[in-house]
Amino acid sequence: MNTPEKSSNQPTRLRWAQLRLMVIGPLLAAPPEPGELKTRLRELAEKTWLHPTTGKPTTFGMSTIERWLYAARSNGNDPVSALERKTHALAGQHPSMIESIRAAVRAQHRDHPRWSYQLHYDNLRVLAEKQPELGQLPSYASVRRWMKRSGLLRVKRKKSRKDEQSTEFVPREQRSFEVKYAHALWHLDFHKGSRKVVLPDGRWHSVQLLGILVDCTRLCCHLQWYLTEDTQALVHALSQALLKRGLPRMLMTDNGAAMLADETEEGLSRLGIVHALTLPYTPEQNAKQECFWVQIEGRLMPMLDGVEELTLKSLNDATLAWVEGEYNHRLHRELGCSPIHRLVNTKSVARPAPESEVLRRAFRRTITRSQRQSDGTVSVVGRRFEVPSRFRTLETVTLRYAAWDLTTVELVDPHTHMSLATLLPLDKQRNAESGRRVLESIEVETSGETHRAVGVAPLLQKHIEQQQALGTPPAYLPLMHRDKEPTVTVDVKDEEVF
Numbered sequence: 001m002n003t004p005e006k007s008s009n010q011p012t013r014l015r016w017a018q019l020r021l022m023v024i025g026p027l028l029a030a031p032p033e034p035g036e037l038k039t040r041l042r043e044l045a046e047k048t049w050l051h052p053t054t055g056k057p058t059t060f061g062m063s064t065i066e067r068w069l070y071a072a073r074s075n076g077n078d079p080v081s082a083l084e085r086k087t088h089a090l091a092g093q094h095p096s097m098i099e100s101i102r103a104a105v106r107a108q109h110r111d112h113p114r115w116s117y118q119l120h121y122d123n124l125r126v127l128a129e130k131q132p133e134l135g136q137l138p139s140y141a142s143v144r145r146w147m148k149r150s151g152l153l154r155v156k157r158k159k160s161r162k163d164e165q166s167t168e169f170v171p172r173e174q175r176s177f178e179v180k181y182a183h184a185l186w187h188l189d190f191h192k193g194s195r196k197v198v199l200p201d202g203r204w205h206s207v208q209l210l211g212i213l214v215d216c217t218r219l220c221c222h223l224q225w226y227l228t229e230d231t232q233a234l235v236h237a238l239s240q241a242l243l244k245r246g247l248p249r250m251l252m253t254d255n256g257a258a259m260l261a262d263e264t265e266e267g268l269s270r271l272g273i274v275h276a277l278t279l280p281y282t283p284e285q286n287a288k289q290e291c292f293w294v295q296i297e298g299r300l301m302p303m304l305d306g307v308e309e310l311t312l313k314s315l316n317d318a319t320l321a322w323v324e325g326e327y328n329h330r331l332h333r334e335l336g337c338s339p340i341h342r343l344v345n346t347k348s349v350a351r352p353a354p355e356s357e358v359l360r361r362a363f364r365r366t367i368t369r370s371q372r373q374s375d376g377t378v379s380v381v382g383r384r385f386e387v388p389s390r391f392r393t394l395e396t397v398t399l400r401y402a403a404w405d406l407t408t409v410e411l412v413d414p415h416t417h418m419s420l421a422t423l424l425p426l427d428k429q430r431n432a433e434s435g436r437r438v439l440e441s442i443e444v445e446t447s448g449e450t451h452r453a454v455g456v457a458p459l460l461q462k463h464i465e466q467q468q469a470l471g472t473p474p475a476y477l478p479l480m481h482r483d484k485e486p487t488v489t490v491d492v493k494d495e496e497v498f
Contacts, residue, residue: 010266010366011414015052017084018269023049023060024069025274028079029184029249029349041065077351079272087415096138097146104134105147111453113155117144119459126458151393153373174284178216182343183248183350185215185276188238189289190229190256194297195304197225197312207312209296209319210237213288214245215252216346218332219339220292221245223323225315231261232404235363242271242359246350250274252286263402267363270417272351295327361410361419364400368414371397377426378409385409385423389439399423 010018023044032040041062051058072079104127108120115123121140128137137143147153179185189211196204208229212221222241226233251273253259259277268275278285300322304310328340335342353359369378376392377384380399383406387397391411400410409423456464467474 012053013085013087014080014269017080019049019052020068020083021072021079021272022274023065024072025250027069028072029274030180031349037066038062041069080269081417096142098135100134101128101137101143102146102150104128105143105152109147109152112457116154117147120147123457123459126462130458148395149393153393176287180216182216182219182346182348183214183246185250185252186221186241186248187213187215187286187289188234188251188253188259189286190234190258191293191296192229193225193315194301195310197315198309199312207315208233209293210234211289211292211296212238212241213292214248214339214343215288217339217342218288218292218335219245219343220323220327223319225312225319227312229256229258230404231258231263232402234258234261234264235267235402239356239359239363242353243356246348246353247271248273249349250276252276252278254278254283254286255280261403262365263363266365267359270362271354271359299326361400364402364410366398366400366412368396368398371395378423380409381406384426386426387411387423388421389437391421392439 026044027037027040044065045060045062048057048059050056068083071082075082101124104124105120108123108127109115112120118140121143124143125137128134191209191211193207193209195207197207199205205227207225207227209223209225210229210233211223213219214221221244222237224237224240226237251268253275255277258264259275265275283290300319303322304315304318307314329338331338332342337345354362367380369380371378371387371392371394373392376387376389378387378397378399379385380401381403387394388411391397398412398414400412401408406425410419411421411423412419455461
């Protein structure tokens, strides 16, 4: 198969966009020469891919792949949005709820806010039978869903004070490869350093080096030492490389935990970067990165043998100076020139990098949470965040966050992926000292008048009329009170007898 199976937690339209981007990725990374497009399309059409919904092998036609390619080219800065399935124009709406039915529901909820949704629907059905001009009544599920999204929630009566697939390893032949254009493919990997650094508290700690190389030119985009090999370090280094060199077309990594983290996967997908994973037990696929570590341990680290107390800052300063001063400008034996010279004289397929804030928001995982109706908060990794009052009618919310940064959480629209608000952690002490604002009405038609229920409900009135139509007396007897003597009427004939 030519594509790995993606997580089922992602939306279907996003999984389709990732698959389509992976199919046309080789054409974007290495644009075909004039007259070769048809041949390249035929080769891709003969390959087998995993269906993003069913997971079964499938193929795509040449015209389909060609349409995807032109769509991605037309929106080169954001190919993911151009390739994902479009949201239906009526998504999130209820066309079956005509305005007359909506007005009746609003009026009914205004008069009886403590009714259940089922009771609202039963009375609405009786009302529609008596008033045909209201139109056809939609299903109970449609009415209930519309009421919740419109903020027509049930007001409860206040209580009294009493009251993860493993694939089997298959040996494969080893072949050297190199892409044709600069920034078509990047390599990323961690390397455990041979020396330890001293921390401010005097302890010695092992360090991890993260390096990012350009496949075609062997240029080192970024190189930095970290104390741990985790997702935060990966995103931190990768963001710097993107700001320096732009957005590549593909990124190859191994199957480490940091590389497979949701923040990494979703961030690369939002930036339109195809994430290529090496096969299990085949580190030679990332051989360019492994060869680079040989230079780190053979040239850089020996030059630091005279430094006894090596700190993380001094190690990073020396590493940056060596990369920019020697490696990127030194003759590469395989290339026959320096990496920087190869970069200047090679066609680049990189895209402009977005701003740093956009990158920071891109590398976040997406989750859904249920909003607590009691205080309008959601729980993320054991911490509670406050949802703005204008979103109080949402039962479930879509959030984005980074596991290492819980200072803020982003509320996004599940349909358009647009950011709606920034959620802050719950501050109970601040809430205890501040006042409470009056809730703004979510309804379009607002009125300052206070309405009160008048008359009998339509459903109960129907039962009363049916009972009266039977003509039978009520099946109960009135209770006679003992404290009052009943009035006795004496007949004249009875008086004569006595």
